Amino acid sequence: MAVESLDPRNGPVLEPGHSYGSLSDKLTNVVLTRRTPMAWFVAAAIGFLGLMLFLYSVTMLLVYGIGIWGVNVPVAWGFDIVNFVWWIGIGHAGTLISAVLLLTRQKWRTSINRFAEAMTLFAVVCAGMYPILHLGRPWLFYWLFPYPYTLGAWPQFNSPLVWDVFAISTYALTSLLFWYTGLIPDLANMRDRAQNRFAKIAYGIFALGWRGSARHWARYETAYLLLAGLATPLVVSVHSVVSLDFAAGVVPGWQVTVFPPYFVAGAIFSGFAMVLTLAIPIRALYRLQDLITMRHLEMMAKVMLATGLIVSFGYMLEAFYSIYSADTYEVFLTQNRAFGPYAWSYWALWACNALSIQLLWFRRIRTSIPALFILSIIVNIGMWLERFVIIVTALHRDFLPSAWGMYVPTVWDWGTYIGTMGLFLFLMFLFVRFVPLIAIAEMQVLLKEETHGPGHGHQDTEHGHGRGDGHAAAGMPGSTNITGATH
Amino acid sequence: MLKRRKTGDAQPTADAKSKGGGLFKRGGSQTKPTGQPQLYGVVAEFDNEEDLVKAAHHAYEAGYRRMDAFTPYPIEEVSEAIGFHHNRVALIVLIGGLTGVIAGFLLQYYIMVIDYPLNFNGRAPFAWPAFVPVMFETTILGSAFAAVLGMLALNGLPLLYHPVMKTPGFERVTRDGYFFAIEAADPAFDSAKVRQFFQEQRARNIAEVNV
Numbered sequence: 288m289a290v291e292s293l294d295p296r297n298g299p300v301l302e303p304g305h306s307y308g309s310l311s312d313k314l315t316n317v318v319l320t321r322r323t324p325m326a327w328f329v330a331a332a333i334g335f336l337g338l339m340l341f342l343y344s345v346t347m348l349l350v351y352g353i354g355i356w357g358v359n360v361p362v363a364w365g366f367d368i369v370n371f372v373w374w375i376g377i378g379h380a381g382t383l384i385s386a387v388l389l390l391t392r393q394k395w396r397t398s399i400n401r402f403a404e405a406m407t408l409f410a411v412v413c414a415g416m417y418p419i420l421h422l423g424r425p426w427l428f429y430w431l432f433p434y435p436y437t438l439g440a441w442p443q444f445n446s447p448l449v450w451d452v453f454a455i456s457t458y459a460l461t462s463l464l465f466w467y468t469g470l471i472p473d474l475a476n477m478r479d480r481a482q483n484r485f486a487k488i489a490y491g492i493f494a495l496g497w498r499g500s501a502r503h504w505a506r507y508e509t510a511y512l513l514l515a516g517l518a519t520p521l522v523v524s525v526h527s528v529v530s531l532d533f534a535a536g537v538v539p540g541w542q543v544t545v546f547p548p549y550f551v552a553g554a555i556f557s558g559f560a561m562v563l564t565l566a567i568p569i570r571a572l573y574r575l576q577d578l579i580t581m582r583h584l585e586m587m588a589k590v591m592l593a594t595g596l597i598v599s600f601g602y603m604l605e606a607f608y609s610i611y612s613a614d615t616y617e618v619f620l621t622q623n624r625a626f627g628p629y630a631w632s633y634w635a636l637w638a639c640n641a642l643s644i645q646l647l648w649f650r651r652i653r654t655s656i657p658a659l660f661i662l663s664i665i666v667n668i669g670m671w672l673e674r675f676v677i678i679v680t681a682l683h684r685d686f687l688p689s690a691w692g693m694y695v696p697t698v699w700d701w702g703t704y705i706g707t708m709g710l711f712l713f714l715m716f717l718f719v720r721f722v723p724l725i726a727i728a729e730m731q732v733l734l735k736e737e738t739h740g741p742g743h744g745h746q747d748t749e750h751g752h753g754r755g756d757g758h759a760a761a762g763m764p765g766s767t768n769i770t771g772a773t774h
Numbered sequence: 775m776l777k778r779r780k781t782g783d784a785q786p787t788a789d790a791k792s793k794g795g796g797l798f799k800r801g802g803s804q805t806k807p808t809g810q811p812q813l814y815g816v817v818a819e820f821d822n823e824e825d826l827v828k829a830a831h832h833a834y835e836a837g838y839r840r841m842d843a844f845t846p847y848p849i850e851e852v853s854e855a856i857g858f859h860h861n862r863v864a865l866i867v868l869i870g871g872l873t874g875v876i877a878g879f880l881l882q883y884y885i886m887v888i889d890y891p892l893n894f895n896g897r898a899p900f901a902w903p904a905f906v907p908v909m910f911e912t913t914i915l916g917s918a919f920a921a922v923l924g925m926l927a928l929n930g931l932p933l934l935y936h937p938v939m940k941t942p943g944f945e946r947v948t949r950d951g952y953f954f955a956i957e958a959a960d961p962a963f964d965s966a967k968v969r970q971f972f973q974e975q976r977a978r979n980i981a982e983v984n985v
Contacts, residue, residue, distance in 0.1 A: 307846065307950035433881060441885040443892065450907040457911040461918045468922050476846075476948035495932035498939060499947045501830075501843035502861075503929045505853040509863040510925035514918060521914045528907055731847040731950075735823070 301398070302577035307731050314473075314723045314730070315480045317573050323720065326572050331716040337709010344702035345420065353423050355699045362682045362694035367421035369674040370704050372529055373557070374414035374711075375455070376550075376670060379522050380558020381407025382462060385469070386518035395586050397733045398578045401726045402569070402718070403562050404466040409714040410561075411459045413707040418451070420703070447531040454528040461521055465514050468507075471497050472728040526554045533677065539616040540609070540624075540681035549601030556594035556640070557670035559587050563663035567656055569719060578725055585653045591666065592647040598673075599641035616686060624680045628693065632672050633680065639669025811984035814937035815840075815957035816968040818977035819946075823849055826952040829975035830855035833956060836971060840960035844938065844953040863925050870920020871913050878912030879905060937985045955983070 305313075347355055358365040381403035388396035419428045431452045433442050442449045475497035478490040497503070530550035533541040563584065570579040606625075609617040624633045643665045646652045653659070684691045718724070820826040826843060830852050833841055843852040853859075882905045886892075891899040926932070938944065938955055947953055954977070956968045965982060972980045 311846070311949045433885060439890075441890045444882045444886050444908060445894070445901060445904040447907075450911075453908045453911040457915045461914060464918050464922045468925075472847075472948065479945035479948045491934060495926065496934040496936060497931065497948075498936055498944075499844040499846060499953075500929070501845065501849070501853040501856060502858050503931070504845065504848040505850070505858055506861045506863050506925045506928050508848050508850075509861055510867075510921040513864065513867050513921045517914050517917050517921070520910075524907070524910055524914075531907075728847040735847070 301730070301733055301737055302580060305577070305734055307734060310730050310734055311476060311480075311727050313578075314725050314727045315476060317575075317719075318477065318721060318723060319480055319482070319486070321573075324572055327716060327720065331713060331720075334709050334711075334713030334716055337706055338713050339709075340702055341706025341710050344699050344706050347699055348420060348703070349425065353421065355697060356421075356703075357694055357696045357700050358421075359692070359694075361685060361690050361692045362679055364421075364678050364682065365694050366696050366700040366704055367417045368532075369671065369678055370707065371414050371417035372550075372674045372678075373671050374410045374417070374707065375458075375529060376526065376554035376557045376674075377561045377667075378407040378410035378414065378458075378462070378558065379526060379551070379554035380562050381405070381410070382458075382465075382518050382522040383555055383558065384562070385465060386515040386522065389512070389515045390519060393586075394733055394736065395583055397729045398575075398580075398725050399562060399566060399583055399587075400729070401466075401469065401722075402565065402715075402724045403558075404462065404469065405715065405718045405722075405724075406558075406561060406565060407462050408459075408466055409711050409718075411455070411462060412714065413711050415455055415459060416707065417703075418455075447528060447535045450528045451532055454525045458521060458525045461514070461518055465518055468511055468514060469726055469729075470722065471495060471507075472499070473723045473726060475499070476727055477723065522554075523551055526551045533681075538681050538685055539614070540605075540620040540677070543605060543608070545601055545604050545608075549598065549604075552594045552597035552601065553670060553673060556591060556598050557667060559591045559594065560663040560666035560670070563587050563591070563659055564667060565715065567660045567663075569724065573719075573724075575725070578730065581654055584656065584659055585650075588647050588653040588659055588662075591663075592644055595640060595644040595647075595666070602637065602641065619684070620681060623684050624676060627680065627684065629676070629680045629683070632676050636669055636672040636676050639665050639672060643669070813958040813965065814940075814983045814985045815955050815959075815963070816965060816972065817938060817941040817944075817953055817955040817981050817983050818972040818975070819941075819943060819979040820952040820954065820976070821978055823952060825976050826954060827851045827855055829954055829972070829977065832975060833954070833971070837962045838956050838960050838968075840957040840963070842938075842955050842957075844944075844947045844951075844955070846948055846950055846952075862928060863921065866924030866928075867917045867921045870924070871917035873920075874912040874914070874916020875909050877916070878909035881912075882908060937983055941981050941983050943979060 356365060356367070358367065381400075384396050384403040385400040385407075389400075419425050422428055430436070431442060431449070442452070444450075471494060474490050474494035478487055478494045481487040481490055527547035527550065530546035534543055534546040536542060566579055566584070566587075570576055606621050609621040612618070624630070643662060646658070646662065652662070679694050683694055818829070820829060823845070826845070827849065830841075830843055834855055834857055839857065841856055843849070843856060845852065883900070886901070886905075887899045893899075938953070941953065941955075943951065944953065945951075954972075956963060956971075958965075969980050969982075
């Protein structure tokens with residue numbers, strides 16, 4: 288409330304004219320009755336093609352081994368880890384939107400949290416694949432987990448790589464729980480609205496028999512709030528642990544104490560960019576402009592600007608401290624980044640992540656949908672470049688010039704990368720097709736708050752009662768459906 | 775439940791008990807207990823949230839305790855009104871989190887100190903600061919599972935069928951319907967009286983629902 292009253296120019300978080308029923312219908316109809324738009328089939332088909340490319344690339348990897356990738360000493364971490372960090376960072380905005388903004392009572396989160404959480408989940412799926420695939424023998428990935436096996440060895444818990452296993456699996460499971468818990472009431476709504484018998488049964492099973500009981504809601508609200516409270520430090524810890532994969536190493540350019548906060552800010556930055564990239568076409572496709580309003584897009588643009596500035600500050604610190612350290616290798620690293628063979632990636636990174644977002648200071652840019660869409664894609668590219676710069680430029684020329692080398696990704700690196708984008712897109716569009724993409728019950732709470740207090744959307748029902756309610760409600764046990772029609 | 779019933783306002787409860795205590799199977803047309811469907815309770819639908827909250831307050835004041843509201847979105851006032859003030863989800867989450875942190879610590883202690891100590895340049899095997907990230911993650915994992923599974927268990931879910939779902943029009947409960955049920959198991963329950971009560975509360979549809 289306070290946020291709106293500060294600036295009257297801010298648009299609403301929910302356009303007027305909705306009742307509880309119309310809100311629910313609008314969102315369930317996207318899945319249940321509305322004809323699937325042609326664009327959905329096109330996008331899902333593109334995603335599916337990407338998924339097939341992923342299948343092909345992974346099959347090749349499993350058959351021929353990791354040698355088909357461009358990674359080799361000295362650059363043993365290439366696209367696999369670049370993409371891993373990129374995807375996991377994208378996921379973070381979803382958790383941030385659903386958890387941190389819930390705790391800080393930012394109600395503009397409500398209409399975007401569901402699909403931002405889905406985005407998190409699918410981004411973690413994509414991310415989690417890379418560390419497993421780059422193991423060399425991916426089918427033995429379970430050796431990473433501490434279980435007693437015949438070799439008699441255990442994971443080494445002083446290593447950030449083992450922390451990473453725990454952080455990523457915890458993150459994936461918690462995100463799934465959070466997302467599913469949020470879905471339960473809406474799945475019950477789908478169950479009650481579905482006409483198709485199979486859909487009714489399927490939604491019914493996943494809704495777990497939710498019946499909206501007041502006691503259930505009370506426990507549900509506590510559990511959901513606590514999950515949000517748990518997810519908030521989790522999201523910070525996950526990307527911090529990811530950054531420790533680098534920071535705990537001795538490679539110049541990796542051993543940087545600023546990494547954890549700077550990685551977390553970068554993750555949020557890229558995640559919000561991805562939410563914008565997805566939200567803009569989806570709201571147009573399903574005509575959800577009254578639910579995902581200009582206000583949402585503008586708020587996300589502001590978060591992007593803020594986190595983008597933190598990230599830019601991180602770049603400056605990185606460069607400053609490496610020169611200030613007067614350490615030969617650190618100074619060389621910065622020179623090599625700026626003027627070496629990969630200088631293009633370093634300057635492109637500055638252009639994408641630091642320069643382009645300065646446009647977001649202007650309200651006209653923040654409220655222009657094409658500009659936001661283009662900027663969000665530029666930031667996605669920029670954040671990918673950031674990881675490329677961190678990993679490749681640090682590794683390819685470290686201590687001994689005799690051990691220097693170059694990294695050139697092969698067609699299989701690209702195939703795997705584009706493949707995971709296809710997987711992500713495909714999962715995202717399946718989600719939009721089968722699950723309400725905006726949290727209905729939460730939107731109803733928002734509607735209640737927007738219409739001030741616990742008043743009902745349609746006040747006209749009040750008139751029907753008054754004194755005459757004696758016979759209006761004089762329902763015999765059998766004759767109950769009187770008002771069913773009027774509704 | 776029992777305790778609360780006794781401490782609640784005693785007058786209406788006692789009143790209803792003397793009359794309706796033994797009669798709570800009276801809902802059907804016959805009183806024969808065997809072979810007849812048992813009554814779950816009387817369910818009423820309300821037009822809006824305000825009426826529902828008012829009715830819930832009045833029901834509590836009238837001495838009913840075995841009752842529940844069913845709403846499309848959470849309404850804190852209703853659960854408060856029916857006397858549901860505390861839930862144990864937070865306690866379960868605390869237990870889950872503690873289990874997680876202890877399990878995370880013991881796992882690493884056992885592996886790194888007892889079963890498979892490795893000598894890194896003579897450093898102590900018990901390097902507890904290095905255990906913290908994993909302990910943190912297991913804490914979150916334990917708490918998150920405790921929150922969701924605990925909430926579902928306390929709610930008695932999954933439970934795909936519940937008598938209240940037989941209420942005509944109950945599918946509106948997930949859209950924009952506000953329902954309120956007083957269960958036959960309530961000692962103060964008397965079908966006719968409950969229906970009368972709901973009428974006074976401006977309920978829209980009133981139905982007796984069998985188990």
